[in-house]
Every structure is written in C-alpha cells, then in structure tokens.
Amino acid sequence: ENVLTQSPGTLSLSPGERATLSCRASQSVSSSHLGWYQHKPGQVPRLLIYGASTRATGTPDRFSGSGSGTDFTLTISRLEPEDVAVYYCQHYDISGLLTFGPGTKVDIK
Amino acid sequence: QVQLKQSGSGLMKPSQTLSLTCAISGDSVSSNSVAWNWIRQSPSRGLEWLGRTYYRSKWSINYALSVRSRIAINPDTSKNQFSLQLNSVTPEDTAVYYCARDPGYCQSCLDVWGQGTTVTVSS
Numbered sequence: 001e002n003v004l005t006q007s008p009g010t011l012s013l014s015p016g017e018r019a020t021l022s023c024r025a026s027q028s029v030s031s032s033h034l035g036w037y038q039h040k041p042g043q044v045p046r047l048l049i050y051g052a053s054t055r056a057t058g059t060p061d062r063f064s065g066s067g068s069g070t071d072f073t074l075t076i077s078r079l080e081p082e083d084v085a086v087y088y089c090q091h092y093d094i095s096g097l098l099t100f101g102p103g104t105k106v107d108i109k
Numbered sequence: 110q111v112q113l114k115q116s117g118s119g120l121m122k123p124s125q126t127l128s129l130t131c132a133i134s135g136d137s138v139s140s141n142s143v144a145w146n147w148i149r150q151s152p153s154r155g156l157e158w159l160g161r162t163y164y165r166s167k168w169s170i171n172y173a174l175s176v177r178s179r180i181a182i183n184p185d186t187s188k189n190q191f192s193l194q195l196n197s198v199t200p201e202d203t204a205v206y207y208c209a210r211d212p213g214y215c216q217s218c219l220d221v222w223g224q225g226t227t228v229t230v231s232s
Contacts (some may be wrong), residue, residue, distance in 0.1 A: 001174065030216075033217060035215070035219075037219075039150070044222040044223075045207070045209075045219075045222055047218050050215035050216070050218035051215060051216060056215075056218070056220065086155070088156050090158075090218070092217030095171075096161075096169075096171035097158070097173065097174070098146070098158040098161070099158065100148075100156040101155075103155045103156070
C-alpha cells in the first residue's frame with residue numbers, strides 16, 4: 001500500500017506570503033493519479049488540482065501543483081484569508097484504491 | 110449540473126449497521142466513464158476513502174483495506190443512486206460521511222461531493 005505523508009502539519013503565514021505544501025509517497029506514483037483538495041471548516045471538500053498540476057474548474061491561479069515520482073508540491077503564491085483550510089493530497093493506484101494524505105492545516109497569522 | 114444528495118442514519122449505537130444513500134442528479138450511476146465513491150472525515154483520521162462502485166460493461170467495486178471486512182457499496186439503477194452499509198460500527202466510525210463522483214477524465218479525482226452526513230456512534 002502506497003502511503004502519503006504531508007508536511008508541514010500546520011503552516012501559519014501572513015496574507016500575501018507564499019505557502020509551500022509537500023506531499024511525499026512511499027512508492028513512486030504516476031503524476032496523472034495525484035490530486036489536491038481544500039477542506040474548509042463546515043464545508044464540503046473541494047478538488048483543487050488533478051494530474052499533479054492541472055487546476056480544476058474554478059481553482060484560482062494562485063494555486064499551482066508540481067512534482068513527480070514520490071515528491072509533489074502544492075503552492076499558494078499569495079495567501080489570502082479565504083485560503084484558511086486543511087489541504088489534502090490524494091493518490092489513486094491501479095489496484096483501484098484511493099488514498100489521502102493526513103493533511104496540512106493552513107492558518108493566517 | 111451534477112448534484113449528489115445524501116440521506117441516512119446519524120446517531121447509532123455500537124454494533125449497529127450504518128446505512129447511507131447518495132441520490133444522483135445530472136448523471137447516471139450506470140455511466141461507463143464515472144465511478145461513485147464514499148469517503149469519511151474525522152478529526153483524528155482526516156479524509157479516509159472507503160470504497161467505490163462503477164460500471165464498465167459490468168459492475169465493479171473496490172474497498173479500502175481498513176473496512177473491507179464490514180463494508181458494502183451497492184448501486185441502485187432503478188433510483189439512480191448508490192448506497193453504503195458499514196456493519197458492526199464502533200465509536201471509531203464516528204465521522205462525517207461523504208459520497209463523491211470520479212468523473213473519469215482526471216484519473217480518479219473527486220469533483221462533485223454530497224453535502225455530508227454526520228454519523229455519531231455512542232452507547
């Protein structure tokens with residue numbers, strides 16, 4: 001089973017700062033099978049990025065995804081107060097199983 | 110516009126069976142390109158994928174290893190919906206449960222989610 005690890009656990013930044021969130025897989029994964037989700041308190045999770053770097057419909061362009069192999073990154077170029085949320089990476093493997101990472105909580109200072 | 114509407118039990122006692130339904134509008138449970146998923150979220154576990162069902166000339170189902178022995182996900186083509194049953198629940202199954210669609214074009218991303226159902230297991 002491919003295990004996803006996310007770091008840091010919590011990220012506290014000021015508005016306008018750059019946020020860099022990491023997702024590491026225990027085994028190499030296909031970039032096309034890696035996604036990122038935003039989950040705000042009291043709301044439904046929202047797909048941000050799929051295929052490691054493709055923005056989903058409605059995702060602001062300050063969000064970008066990159067990476068390959070075992071290391072993937074979600075970057076928020078200029079943090080806004082509305083970006084406070086927990087961010088999860090998610091992987092699909094060819095056996096048909098989906099896995100989420102433990103999440104990174106993003107706070108505003 | 111695809112919408113998923115969840116219904117089902119919220120407060121449960123240990124050893125009971127959790128039963129939830131996800132009604133689909135704007136898409137078909139029998140679509141040959143889509144998969145229908147159940148996920149749960151708790152403070153201790155974050156998001157946890159539970160399983161999915163999909164139709165590709167025949168019905169297939171995948172379950173997470175953590176719940177494989179006590180879960181069932183079934184499609185209902187007559188009502189265009191799918192269901193989740195989780196047997197022998199314990200307090201560790203307390204979570205918000207979501208249904209979600211994998212649209213097929215993005216290698217198992219989840220683009221539409223149900224509203225969520227809070228399930229509490231307590232004696």
